[in-house]
Amino acid sequence: MLDISTLLNAFPGYIAQGAIWGIMALGLYISYRLLEFSDLTVDGSFATGAAVTVMLIIMGWPAWAAMIVAVIAGMLAGLVTGLLHTMLGIAPILAGILTQIALYSINLHILGNKPNQAVSVDKYDLILSLRTVNEAIVIALIFAAALIAAFYWFFGTEAGSAIRATGCNQAMAKAQGININFCKVFALALSNGIVALSGGLLAQYQGFSDVAIGRGAIVIGLASIIIGEVLAEAFFGKHMTFWLCLSSAVIGGILYYIIMGVVLWLKLPTNDMKLFTAIIVAIFLAVPYLKKNFKNSFFRLKLAEKKAAKEAGKNA
Amino acid sequence: MLDLKGIYKTFNPGSITEKKALQGIDLHLEDGDFVTIIGGNGAGKSTLLNAIAGVWPIDEGSIHLAGLDVTAVPEHKRAALLGRVFQDPMTGTAANMQIEENLALAARRGKKRGLGWEVTKAERAKYHDMLVSLDLGLEDRLSAKVGLLSGGQRQALTLMMATMVKPKLLLLDEHTAALDPKTAAKVLEITDKVINENKLTALMITHNMSDAIKHGNRLIMMNEGKIVYDVSGEEKKNLTVEDLMKKFSEVGGHFSDRAILG
Ligand SMILES: Nc1ncnc2c1ncn2[C@@H]1O[C@H](COP(=O)(O)OP(=O)(O)OP(=O)(O)O)[C@@H](O)[C@H]1O
Ligand SMILES: [Mg+2]
Numbered sequence: 388m389l390d391i392s393t394l395l396n397a398f399p400g401y402i403a404q405g406a407i408w409g410i411m412a413l414g415l416y417i418s419y420r421l422l423e424f425s426d427l428t429v430d431g432s433f434a435t436g437a438a439v440t441v442m443l444i445i446m447g448w449p450a451w452a453a454m455i456v457a458v459i460a461g462m463l464a465g466l467v468t469g470l471l472h473t474m475l476g477i478a479p480i481l482a483g484i485l486t487q488i489a490l491y492s493i494n495l496h497i498l499g500n501k502p503n504q505a506v507s508v509d510k511y512d513l514i515l516s517l518r519t520v521n522e523a524i525v526i527a528l529i530f531a532a533a534l535i536a537a538f539y540w541f542f543g544t545e546a547g548s549a550i551r552a553t554g555c556n557q558a559m560a561k562a563q564g565i566n567i568n569f570c571k572v573f574a575l576a577l578s579n580g581i582v583a584l585s586g587g588l589l590a591q592y593q594g595f596s597d598v599a600i601g602r603g604a605i606v607i608g609l610a611s612i613i614i615g616e617v618l619a620e621a622f623f624g625k626h627m628t629f630w631l632c633l634s635s636a637v638i639g640g641i642l643y644y645i646i647m648g649v650v651l652w653l654k655l656p657t658n659d660m661k662l663f664t665a666i667i668v669a670i671f672l673a674v675p676y677l678k679k680n681f682k683n684s685f686f687r688l689k690l691a692e693k694k695a696a697k698e699a700g701k702n703a
Numbered sequence: 704m705l706d707l708k709g710i711y712k713t714f715n716p717g718s719i720t721e722k723k724a725l726q727g728i729d730l731h732l733e734d735g736d737f738v739t740i741i742g743g744n745g746a747g748k749s750t751l752l753n754a755i756a757g758v759w760p761i762d763e764g765s766i767h768l769a770g771l772d773v774t775a776v777p778e779h780k781r782a783a784l785l786g787r788v789f790q791d792p793m794t795g796t797a798a799n800m801q802i803e804e805n806l807a808l809a810a811r812r813g814k815k816r817g818l819g820w821e822v823t824k825a826e827r828a829k830y831h832d833m834l835v836s837l838d839l840g841l842e843d844r845l846s847a848k849v850g851l852l853s854g855g856q857r858q859a860l861t862l863m864m865a866t867m868v869k870p871k872l873l874l875l876d877e878h879t880a881a882l883d884p885k886t887a888a889k890v891l892e893i894t895d896k897v898i899n900e901n902k903l904t905a906l907m908i909t910h911n912m913s914d915a916i917k918h919g920n921r922l923i924m925m926n927e928g929k930i931v932y933d934v935s936g937e938e939k940k941n942l943t944v945e946d947l948m949k950k951f952s953e954v955g956g957h958f959s960d961r962a963i964l965g
Contacts, residue, residue: 541818544820545807545816545820546817548800548804555799555800556793558794560797561778561779562795562865563808563812563864564779564782564813564814565816566779
């Protein structure tokens with residue numbers, strides 16, 4: 388028997404987690420959308436952010452200071468991927484995978500060679516916790532809003548525009564005197580710093596961190612960006628301003644968690660969660676493509692041909 | 704102004720696809736020279752311009768530009784001295800960015816890019832006036848994405864971007880080849896105007912021999928990675944397409960029909 392009230396009770400939790408993953412999606416937005424660099428580092432740097440935050444808090448650091456160090460650690464991870472790509476000529480996806488794999492070991496070391504570490508809100512002063520879920524939602528959204536404002540400013544500056552130009556057209560960027568290698572490394576560091584920040588927030592929210600906390604982060608981040616984009620386009624059409632694009636990524640994160648919540652509530656087997664995730668992301672990735680194809684003459688002609696063939700068959 | 708000495712460039716050396724693209728190029732340009740470059744497909748014309756721009760390092764030789772030895776200077780630093788327009792209209796502009804953002808990127812060529820606003824109000828007014836003089840109706844579309852523009856509009860915009868910070872040398876690689884004849888003529892007209900008004904030094908590759916004769920004060924012909932013909936002054940002015948064709952078959956070159964028509 389499905390009880391709607393259990394779903395409603397779980398709702399605030401989904402919103403809080405979705406907002407935290409929405410912050411991760413903002414970080415991914417820099418590499419995936421602005422730099423057009425498929426960066427798989429994020430699965431690792433998310434867990435690094437979580438591990439550093441938890442361990443420093445356990446060591447007695449205030450949570451905010453722990454999170455600053457977590458951001459720096461994430462930026463270092465992005466730096467490594469950037470250097471693997473620009474200095475050693477390793478392809479983007481491979482460079483990211485290499486850093487991600489390396490981070491798995493490093494994250495285990497950070498966690499004191501244990502697969503997980505608890506950081507209880509009873510013992511430590513945390514920035515947010517699922518114990519006070521409504522407050523957690525507000526705090527996560529404040530972080531997201533501050534980041535969106537910062538992005539809006541930075542990517543409107545000369546330096547930020549150079550990064551956007553690098554992502555859009557490398558030949559043009561170089562011809563205009565932009566050091567594209569520097570832009571790539573800088574943007575990847577920035578991106579992974581934000582991803583680590585969201586990892587630190589999630590670890591505090593759930594009260595522990597484990598080494599697998601970032602598994603599939605890239606897919607969740609992409610899902611948030613794409614779901615947000617598809618829906619925002621449905622509401623606002625093609626005229627999407629930058630801040631709308633960013634906000635929609637955060638909203639996409641929240642929607643993703645709500646969708647997952649409904650899947651859980653429908654008592655679909657939890658073992659199949661990753662399968663559902665992949666299917667949902669594939670559907671949302673396909674929507675823009677299919678929509679474009681629908682307007683495409685090949686597609687329409689083929690449809691018309693099929694129709695004509697059917698008619699001919701009937702008449703014969 | 705520009706001094707090229709003994710430039711060699713071989714692509715994929717030692718492999719079956721080895722290609723000796725430049726085989727000993729010596730070229731000296733005076734301030735204000737406007738040189739047209741012709742030659743068959745694969746003659747090394749684009750390779751020469753790319754060598755000057757620093758797209759990749761050369762194997763041998765030296766490149767001096769405006770009194771500086773730039774042989775070892777990376778592409779993005781050399782860009783401070785160069786304006787470039789490419790054959791493909793897609794190459795010279797950032798399609799996902801607005802017209803004014805593209806212009807603002809170009810206005811900062813060779814300057815430090817800090818945390819100031821990319822497009823200021825004063826700049827916007829300046830860009831508006833500059834686009835009015837282009838006469839392509841772009842002045843009222845400053846915030847439109849460049850991806851929405853036609854090929855000719857993009858080439859004219861790229862030309863403006865290449866020259867708004869006065870370059871020591873302007874490199875034009877068949878920048879009208881992808882355009883229809885009428886648009887090509889218009890972009891060439893703008894090119895002439897920009898070069899004359901700013902007294903620029905320029906290298907322009909073209910496949911159109913009559914354009915090569917009509918524009919500039921000097922003409923060079925390339926074949927198999929070498930400069931095989933070099934004329935200037937009165938002699939160049941009096942050239943005919945037939946002269947060039949004859950010269951070309953003398954060196955054993957082969958021109959496409961496109962070069963003869965046109
Ligand atoms: N990056 C590269 N890698 C390998 N080979 C190259 C490269 N660039 C040019 N080549 C080769 O070098 C030769 C000269 O090419 P280039 O592009 O300079 O010719 P071009 O004179 O500009 O000809 P076109 O009129 O066709 O543009 C050609 O055989 C070309 O295939
Ligand atoms: Mg060429």
